[in-house]
Amino acid sequence: MAALELSAHMTVRPGCLDGFKKQAAELIRITREKDSHTLRYDWFLSPDGTECEVREAYTGPEGLIEHNHHILDARTKFFREYADNHFMTVYGDVSEPLLNLLKMHAAGHKWFSFLQGLDPSAAISPQILGAAHEDTQPA
Numbered sequence: 470m471a472a473l474e475l476s477a478h479m480t481v482r483p484g485c486l487d488g489f490k491k492q493a494a495e496l497i498r499i500t501r502e503k504d505s506h507t508l509r510y511d512w513f514l515s516p517d518g519t520e521c522e523v524r525e526a527y528t529g530p531e532g533l534i535e536h537n538h539h540i541l542d543a544r545t546k547f548f549r550e551y552a553d554n555h556f557m558t559v560y561g562d563v564s565e566p567l568l569n570l571l572k573m574h575a576a577g578h579k580w581f582s583f584l585q586g587l588d589p590s591a592a593i594s595p596q597i598l599g600a601a602h603e604d605t606q607p608a
Contacts, residue, residue: 473561477523479552486518489551495543503539506532530564
């Protein structure tokens with residue numbers, strides 16, 4: 470099963486930064502508690518608080534499908550009230566179920582298949598994930 474990575478870009482609606490942050494925290498909470506195939510779900514905010522990038526990695530296409538199912542209601546609220554201009558860049562092999570998912574959400578997207586590099590798997594290796602997880606555990 471090939472890893473799948475995404476970068477999601479969006480803008481924060483004017484005057485909605487606090488609500489944006491609270492709803493993003495809710496999406497992260499749901500992901501942490503329910504997802505079983507999510508390797509990365511990291512949110513980055515521009516210095517002026519007007520744009521956001523979310524870096525995502527999954528064990529494979531089924532991971533994104535599972536994630537989508539878990540966050541559907543919270544994400545709907547997020548884009549209804551706080552965020553606009555959603556665009557996704559997908560890194561991995563094209564699959565019909567994922568194409569259908571992207572079409573259903575009507576988010577703009579680009580898709581790139583792996584060509585070559587140091588490692589054709591997810592950008593975050595299991596060793597790095599393990600070390601990061603250990604750093605967050607209480608002593």
